Amino acid sequence: MTIADIAREAGLSIGSVSYALNNKPGVSEDTRARVITIAKRMGWSVSPAARSLSRSRADxxxxxxxxxxxxxxxxxxxxxxxxxxxxxxxxxxxxxxxxxxxxxxxxxxxxxxxxxxxxxxxxxxxxxxxxxxxxxxxxxxxxxxxxxxxxxxxxxxxxxxxCEDESMREAAQYLIRLGHRRIARVGGVPSYRHIAVRHRTLEEVAAAAGLPRPTVIDTDFSGEAGARATRSLLSRPEPPTAIIYDNDVMAVAGLGVAAELGFSVPGELSLLAWDDSPLCEITHPPLSAMHRDxxxxxxxxxxxxxxxxxxxxxxxxxxxxxxxxxxxxxxxxxxxx
Amino acid sequence: MTIADIAREAGLSIGSVSYALNNKPGVSEDTRARVITIAKRMGWSVSPAARSLSRSRADxxxxxxxxxxxxxxxxxxxxxxxxxxxxxxxxxxxxxxxxxxxxxxxxxxxxxxxxxxxxxxxxxxxxxxxxxxxxxxxxxxxxxxxxxxxxxxxxxxxxxxxCEDESMREAAQYLIRLGHRRIARVGGVPSYRHIAVRHRTLEEVAAAAGLPRPTVIDTDFSGEAGARATRSLLSRPEPPTAIIYDNDVMAVAGLGVAAELGFSVPGELSLLAWDDSPLCEITHPPLSAMHRDxxxxxxxxxxxxxxxxxxxxxxxxxxxxxxxxxxxxxxxxxxxx
Incomplete structure (x- = not known):
């Protein structure tokens, strides 16, 4: 099967088919999609190496x-x-x-x-x-x-x-070993897969240790949202004794809110950031964090x-x-x- | 005068001269420099519009x-x-x-x-x-x-x-108006022009107000360096009552050091960040800053x-x-x- 066969089948010029299959400008996206469908139906395939030779690299x-x-x-x-x-x-x-x-x-x-x-x-x-x-x-x-x-x-x-699940297991088990029973989480965007895995794993570890279900507040990762979530958690009748944050900026904001509301850190409240950064090292006290390279x-x-x-x-x-x-x-x- | 005249004068092909003048690959940097010198000596010039037409845009x-x-x-x-x-x-x-x-x-x-x-x-x-x-x-x-x-x-x-000088004047005069007389600066890389202007302006404003010469510690803009500089300033026999930082990260670090050494903010120590950012809003207390869009x-x-x-x-x-x-x-x- 040659490009001429596909062109005949699609009712297009050989040039247009070539543009379409090589992903070059010169044909509409609709035409490109139609040519690819026809070509695939006819059993067309081209090795990536051959394709890369025919392409100019953008570098x-x-x-x-x-x-x-x-x-x-x-x-x-x-x-x-x-x-x-x-x-x-x-x-x-x-x-x-x-x-x-x-x-x-x-x-x-x-x-x-x-x-x-x-x-x-x-x-x-x-x-x-x-x-x-x-x-x-x-x-x-x-x-x-x-x-x-x-x-x-x-x-x-x-x-x-x-392995987000292994990391969350390490984080949660460490807090449980320290004696925490009310662990909360200030989470990132919940539709992201890695955030969903962290969420599920924390619930599993807490359940396995016989702890109450962790309170979770979802955010957009911003420092403002992290501050708001922390204020909400610490204003409850039974505030958590430990909070895990889904990034470093929200943890910094949480530390500020703890100071504002008079919670001593880490005595009355433990804070753990996720994804360490130099930011975590310049706060007072410096933030414990899940460090990733x-x-x-x-x-x-x-x-x-x-x-x-x-x-x-x-x-x-x-x-x-x-x-x-x-x-x-x-x-x-x-x-x- | 044509490109052929320049080629003859330079003893090169017309193609090489064209490459050289149009800044295209194909000739060495030495040749390019020599051709441009010869062409300029011969009174050659090309309008940017003509040149841009002959060039393909990178977008x-x-x-x-x-x-x-x-x-x-x-x-x-x-x-x-x-x-x-x-x-x-x-x-x-x-x-x-x-x-x-x-x-x-x-x-x-x-x-x-x-x-x-x-x-x-x-x-x-x-x-x-x-x-x-x-x-x-x-x-x-x-x-x-x-x-x-x-x-x-x-x-x-x-x-x-x-206008870095106007901004620094505003910052310094505000601190002086509040009653500060020992103002220090934790500065960025001193060889940068904008940093040099801030430095000079602070000295001028302090001198005009009859204040002692401001202590300045130069840094590389990092939070670590900001913390170290603040520790050094606050450990002196007569520590400053106000510190201006050349970025936000160093000011956050300085706030941490103030807490560490037991200086109440802003009573015993005022801190001012340069270039505001959301970071300045999530500390406790939130950082005063020189805000720029x-x-x-x-x-x-x-x-x-x-x-x-x-x-x-x-x-x-x-x-x-x-x-x-x-x-x-x-x-x-x-x-x-």
């Missing part, structure tokens, strides 16, 4: 976090992750195309535009959601993509996974993506560095019960 | 901050600035090429590589230094560039300037750069938003003298 990869500018600004995760990406890109004389999106829909529109402009050779996708629409989009656009995920058996393309996570993800871009398939996911407990000054034995 | 601009990954991660300035850049780029269907460098030399190497690959249409340069070597480099590479600066009369290319600074800089890329000259610098006082909970009248 750039894309990263499009869905975050508001101000929130991105205070969350150290992103810049450390970007730094890890760049360590690998610089060695390969490649660049990072970096854009913020205000929604997943906007993120997808950027990928479609980039695909038609051939601006990137691959993508790193963050914050994999339950039933994530982006998986189908990058497959349709045929852009190599690597996901950050939290289990080796997540679906779709190769991904870098970290975010820079290495960026490096590993980018290396996997470059492998995927150059490969003819057969690339497998790899485990990234998982968060481990870094106790500092905000966790201790509770002086109230 | 991308470049930003290369010299910062360590971990430091970039905690300083909210960068992500907000990047968000402002992207607001303009997205409207113009352009992308941002974003890389970190560990030195100005590395930054320059990246610009040279990008110029030879035609990867960017323009650059935004941060942290203009005294005798900054990058000015000559971007002129030689003929990449349109916009600088962030702190005075309308800074040399070289068009720049976005903010960093997002707008990114927007203004990018608009100026796009104007410069499309122009045939005649683009002038513009004033960006300057930092203004945002008093919160960490500044007040001193209870000790």
């Amino acid at each position: 750039s990869i894309g990263l499009v976090p869905v975050r508001s500018p101000r929130m991105l600004g205070v969350e150290p995760f992103f810049m450390e992750f970007v730094a890890g990406i760049q360590a690998v890109l610089t060695r390969n004389e490649m660049a990072l195309s970096f854009l913020l999106a205000d929604s997943v829909e906007a993120e997808i529109r950027i990928y479609e535009r980039w695909a038609s402009q051939r601006r990137v050779d691959g993508l790193i996708l963050l914050d994999l959601a339950i039933d994530d629409p982006r998986i189908a989009v990058v497959e349709r656009l045929e852009i190599p993509a690597v996901y950050l995920s939290n289990a080796p058996d997540d679906p779709g393309q190769p991904h870098v996974w970290t 975010v820079l290495a996570l960026g490096t590993v993800s980018t290396s996997l993506l470059l492998q995927l871009i150059d490969s003819e398939g057969g690339v497998e996911g790899v485990e990234g560095p998982r968060a481990v407990l870094q106790p500092r000054g905000t966790t201790g034995r509770p002086t109230r019960s | 991308s601009i470049g930003l290369v901050p010299v910062r360590s990954p971990r430091m970039l991660g905690v300083e909210p300035f960068f992500m907000e600035f990047v968000a402002g850049i992207q607001a303009v780029l997205t409207r113009n269907e352009m992308a941002l090429s974003f890389l970190l460098a560990d030195s100005v030399e590395a930054e320059i190497r990246i610009y040279e590589r990008w110029a030879s690959q035609r990867r960017v249409d323009g650059l935004i340069l941060l942290d203009l230094a005294i005798d900054d070597p990058r000015i000559a480099v971007v002129e030689r590479l003929e990449i349109p560039a916009v600088y962030l600066s702190n005075a309308p009369d800074d040399p070289g290319q068009p720049h976005v300037w903010t 960093v997002l707008a600074l990114g927007t203004v800089s990018t608009s100026l750069l796009l104007q410069l890329i499309d122009s045939e000259g005649g683009v002038e610098g513009v004033e960006g938003p300057r930092a203004v006082l945002q008093p919160r909970g960490t500044t007040g009248r001193p209870t000790r003298s």
